[in-house]
Amino acid sequence: MTARKQEFLDGFRLVLPMLVAPISFSFITGATSVQKGLSAFEATLMSASVFAGGGQLLALEVWYEPQAWLLVMLAAISINVRFALQAASVQRKINHFTPLQRWLTIASLTDPAWGMSEVRHLSRQVTFWFISGITVPIYLIWVFGTLAGALLGKLIDDPAKLGLDFGFIGIFIALAMPFWKRTGALPVAIASGAVAIAAKLAGFAALYVFIGAMAGVAMAGFMAHRQAKRAQTP
């Protein structure tokens, strides 16, 4: 077996047990997209070009609000800003890639590709083929799962009866779980959750996620500031 093939298989074996998540996630994204008024082709195109489920679902929530062009970008930015941090970190580990390989990796960065590259880097050099072994199966599942969800979602006359609309929240809860378990997460979660609820009830139909998130980020900054001050005073 060539080294490239071995690297690809290493990545593939690591990602294999995690593929249930993109399968269900992509199906719901496809069903939700069609429910919001996209055609099956548009839903699949969106998954193929955006390739970030949380941002896609959040953008669909504000699809028909006034100034939707701005709100969909805010939605994508606020939930995908984590990619900036992940890409910054991964970038240092893939300097030996060709420029094309480097940009393919950055443009298709996902949470698993980032996380597993960080772990791999602890013991050996990360290769393009290793990351491909993670990203290629996720991408294929993502695109074809969206298409399947878009086509089959249309057949269901009342998605709310089956709880399909709530699958989106299930995904977000599962995504949030490892973050909620971290120390220091509770005050941030309470601040952003409470302010988001207040903003929604106050009528900020499309901006409440952004407003709540900013409150949570401010709380994190405040806590870090206080900690830094406490460390200075003897």
Add this chain to the structure above:
Amino acid sequence: MTMDPYNLTLILLVTLATFAMRAVGAIVMARVELGPVSAAAFEAMPVAVLTAVIAPAVLTQGLPEAIAGGIAVLVGLRAPTAVVIVVAMATVAAMRHLLG
């Protein structure tokens, strides 16, 4: 195969915004040293955004959503992603049937 200019424009904007986040990380963030306060604020971004989506969806829609959200969180403490998704959908469907 239907293509609506409105939908296509928004898809393009979401694509650009998402790509910008990944690219900004590789180009800019890699060269900038964050102070402790801004680093903490950045690190809190995922939990802040996710909670701001979840809390209103679970707590302002009604009893079925509140019960299903609570159960999904409890299940999520131990169970993998796929189980959490299925439990959330099944519970909300059952509760809507029972309470609605």
